[in-house]
Amino acid sequence: MKEGNSREALAVNGFAGPFPRFASDDTIGELREFFQDMLDHQPEHPLYKRYSVRDWHLVNEKVRELLTAPELIASLQEATGAESLILWRSKLFEKYPGDGAIDWHQEYGYFDGEEVGGHRPALFPLHPSSSWDWTLWLSLTDVSEDDGVMEFVKGSQQTVYPKRMVTLTESGAYVDPRNRVKTKEELQQRAANNSLILDIDTRRVFDGVDFDKYTLDELFDLLAQRCADLRAVVTEPFELAPGATEITPMKAGEYIIFTERCMHRSRASLPDARMRLAVNARYTLGDTWVYPQRSSSDTFDGSNLDIRDHKCVPVLGDRFHPDNAYL
Ligand SMILES: [Fe+2]
Incomplete structure (x- = not known):
């Protein structure tokens, strides 16, 4: 991407890049291994006391260095024009x-978690009339059009598309665990440690179920029945003109x-x-109030994580909302 073009691309299309790699091959390889290991072993997150693929930048210094690297922050500043930014989620x-x-x-x-039926805003912006949050999506593997490439509708940030509530399994964010889980033991373990369905607490979903009495397929059907009353949001189908996406x-x-x-x-x-691995990081303006509900005793966010120990990481500027917790 040429210097100076990223701000126009972000304003016009809603996305900018790809930007060139700045971290060494070794660093990217190390982080790829770190995250692959996490998927293979599902460790408890030290901050959230359950398995979660969120916010490892608050725990692992290498992840934090990557997501706060000067080259990356310079690209963010250039593209967004922001004077102060905080990293609040990865x-x-x-x-x-x-x-x-x-x-x-x-x-x-x-970011109220509506994709899994949540209703708790994670961000309160100071000026809701303008943009206050941007996402950075950094690939840890090569990504081609065959293995989960990102696709955007150019300029669609100007339009609010109609949505409706559906059962969780019909929602756009739902990834069917049948593709990933191959044994009953694995299913039981993943349900118990919350690594089965992204952002859904499944620890009690098989309560009272005798695993010996069912096949793996039957257990998946049971899972679907027990999740049937979970609701989530889906975007209504829409028309796309030729060339509208990239x-x-x-x-x-x-x-x-x-x-x-x-x-x-x-x-x-x-x-x-x-296998495609990517790390996604979200940056908001420094004057945004992050997790405002934390000032009450309610410390769960829209994605069912207890964020009482969450912290923001200032990455640009020097004006930051005084009520946020900072690293
Ligand atoms: Fe998204």
Whole structure:
């Protein structure tokens, strides 16, 4: 991306990049291993006291260094024009071979967890009339159009698309665990440690179920029945003119910057594709109040995580909301 073009790209299209890799091959490789290991072993998150792929930048220095690197912050400043920024969330986005799409969605900037039925805004901006949050999506593997590439509807950040509530399993963000879980033991373990369905507490979903009496398929059906009353939001189908979208294939270590107001999705991965790993980081203006509900005794966010120990990381400027907790 040429100097100075990223601000125009972000303003016009809603996304900018890919930007070149700035971290060494070794660093990217090390982080790829770190996150792959997390997926394989599902450790408890030290801050959240349960398995979570969120906010490892608050725990692991290498992850934090990557997401606060001067090159990356310079790109953010250039693209957004912001004078102060805080890193408030990061998340691993993994796509196994054969995983379906995370379907079309947009997020106007409150991050209330509506994609899994949540209603708790994570951000209170000082000036709601303008943009206050941007996402950076950095690939830890090469990403082609066959293994979960990101796709954007150019300019769609100007339009609010109609949505409706559906059962969780019909929502655009739902990834069917049948593609990933191959044994009953694994299913039981993943339900128990909350690594089965992203952002959903499944610790009690098999309460009273005798695993010996059912096949794996029957247990998945039981899971679907027990999740049937969970609701989530889905974007209504919409027409796309030819050329309206753009995909962003990239090499490991490259990244894009976008506003989640821009309609976007990650495409499905082919059954014989590579594992795709990407880390996503969210930056908001320094004067944004992060997790305002934490000032009450209610410390759960819209994605069912207890954020009482969450902290923001200042990355640019010197004017920051006084009520946030900082690292
Ligand atoms: Fe998204």
